[in-house]
Amino acid sequence: MSDIYTINSRDPEPEIISKAVEYLKSGKVLVYPTETFYGLGVDVTNEKAIKRLYDLKRRDYGLPIAILVADKPMLEEYVERVADPVNNLIKAFWPGPLTILFPAGKKISKSLTTNTGKIGIRISSHPVATAIVRELGRPITTTSANLSGYPPSLNVKHVLKYFKDKLDMCLDGGECDPSRGSTVIDVADETMAIVRDGAVPADQVIKVFQQ
16 A cells, blocks of 8 residues: 655645655655656666656656756756756746756666666756755656556546555645646757647747747
């Protein structure tokens, strides 16, 4: 049975965040709320946990998984470079639902990049998600809490329908607002391509990138 903790989405209780971090450090899979959908998080430095995440979601090993960082210094630890135009995007849209594909640094598992050399990253605007990453001190995965190919989850009840008793810990922060999911852009080659249009309108992203 999953351990379910009700958490305040606006002002998360420190003791619950600490408990979640303990689970992550021990290789467990965590369900947590974000500004788009509920996500599945594991410690990005734990290969066994990453494999378990793929297996839980029934996700193709060839499909990459994005990560959350807490701030710009943490971002810079896990990517090769941050080009100047990308800094404008970060200032304009982070924290928030814009996932940026960077050239992956040496600390990033090839299991997450699936040998593309690129890693999708964002800073979440959800207080729970960012508090977890900040306390852990390193990134966690951010992939929607659903079986691959099925609709994402806006609440823990929906998550549990997908995974039954296979999850380790769920942080129940209430209902997420309906969302299109994060917009995904690729800046790994220092040009910009829209990979997926989402919660941040693509025309706004293009306008800032071209400034």
